[in-house]
Amino acid sequence: MNKTRVLMLATALVLAACSKQGANNATPTIKIGHVAPITGDQGHLGKDNENGAQLAIEELNAQGVMIGGKKVTFELIKEDDQHDPKQAPIVAQRFVDAQVAGVIGHLNSGTTIPASSIYHAAGIPQISPSATNPVYTHQGFNTAFRVIANDIAQGAALGKFVASQLKQGRVAIIDDQSAYGKGLADEFEKAAKANGIEIIAREAGDDKTTDFSAILTKIKALKPDMIFYGGMDAQAGPLASQMKKLGITARIIGGDGFQTPEFIKLAGDNAEGQYASQPGSAKDKMPGYAEFDKKYRARFNLEIQNYAPFTYDAVQVMVAAMKKADSTEPAKYLPLLPATDYNGVTGNIKFDANGDLQNGAVTVYQVVNGQWQSVATIAAAAPSP
């Protein structure tokens, strides 16, 4: 009993100290949270996101941003959700407790969605650079935004592409049962059927599967023209290799989850000829991509994996709204986010009523001579309800 009381007193004191410090700070430091899987088999993607955000923060600090008549310094609070839906709300709560002004993240739809209700309850704006599952922005949360086309657009574009450009009629679908993979596969299935494609099988592994031999053997017997995979590169790589081993000649097509250099590394020769899409314009057609790529390489000495330009833009969009509101308080700048009109690295960013990206294009890429090359850019379908 006594111990508990001491503990409570101590906690109260610490809390008091914290809030005081926040009020008295002369040169205010504004905390922005970034979260992605930094460890685990998607660590390379998560780190890529984090680097994109870090680059934006460093540039903003170097430029010097004036808000409320004072020069403010931004600080990126980095967290790791291990692409685990159970971990995401815990990280979200830590951000809320740390009183961040806004959150950039999460990377995966499976983590973004459960975390979004916590940010919403706390009134903290959240911009995901890469979560594409439609549900995220369709929960009625005014705090949820994304700077990437959602999977309704991506699935529709892929369905159209397979039917009209590749002219394939029999497609088998495999997904990883994650919110992203399954969601994208569902949207693709709808669009494919609408375009007259026959879906001959619907199978699933999970986001740790490395052995697809049983699934592929089953599919091989059905003689597919193409295999759609809804999932990430750590699974798509072995999937491509195992198709070769089983003598399946059909090509793989999928979404942004494996449109990465890592996929080519993992699948080796078997990556050749495979297709994957990426929301947004083709990288070589993104207005600021070449310059961003140069800056990124100079700062981190790494190749961009995938979403770094999107996290960079997400930070810029958030700070632009803060500048316009002349405040870093979530309650003050949040109402200005929906009116965003920002020309970023990835293109023009405007939100629709849900917080989805307006006019998001989707680009389909193919591996040619061990490199991803854009094959077609498809304008997104009209935003869905």
Add this chain to the structure above:
Amino acid sequence: MQQVLNGLVVGSMYALIALGYTMVYGILQIINFAHGEVMMIGAMVTISAINLLIGAGVHLPGPLMLICGLIIALPITMALGWLIERIAYRPLRHAPRLAPLITAIGISIFLQQVAVLIWKSNPRSFPDILSHEPIDVMGASVTGVQIAIILLALVIMLGLLLLVEKTKLGRAMRAVAMNPPVANLMGVNANRVISLTFVLGSALAAVAGVMWAANYGLANPTMGFTPGLKAFTAAVLGGIGNLGGAVVGGLLLGLIESLGTGYLVPSEYRDVFAFLALVLVLILRPSGLMGERVAERA
């Protein structure tokens, strides 16, 4: 036919890992949950070693390169196995049985994080040194690596059986399994035998890890967890502590998984199906399919 082959390949890998679990359990009655991580370290070290050899301009036929890589990786994992036993299990030999279980999980998390520090968390692709051209066997396609996996699992099991039944070390192992203090009194150095068991088990894990990585073409720091769990299931299925049982359990689990998902249930239910088999065996035959009297464990 293809599904049967798929099952045999996966099952043989489970069996290789399960042998390590079962050996340690047979002697100490503890479950070395860090076994899956030793397997991962074995795979990662081999990949690094082969890349180093390629970088140094060594060009040998694929299988030879693999063996060179293994020769470098084996002593490292064996030393690791020895260290794990020394640090995490020996001080707790007389502690309640829950304690070594917890240190095992601790060691496994520790090794995973160390691997993330050394090799980063993204998957490493296996160097492209082995042919993945499919060979046609009675209408089913297999690769050379997959055939090697099946043969290796059988050869290693036979080798281990010979070791346990016919050699002096094997006799010492059986003695320690029966009763460590009495074995000690009889002039068997129980600590040494236990250390050797761990060293041997870790070597097996490394071989399994390398075959796993060669077959799927990649390895990452978290790769040990799922196979570790599955192999543990296989060991229990076959009767933990029994060498033959581990192989039978592994093959059976592989076949159940591939035939089950191939013909019976949707692929999402693969793991459900595998663990359902485990539950059934445990209900009907609590000591596993080939579980024997405790005294005969080795």
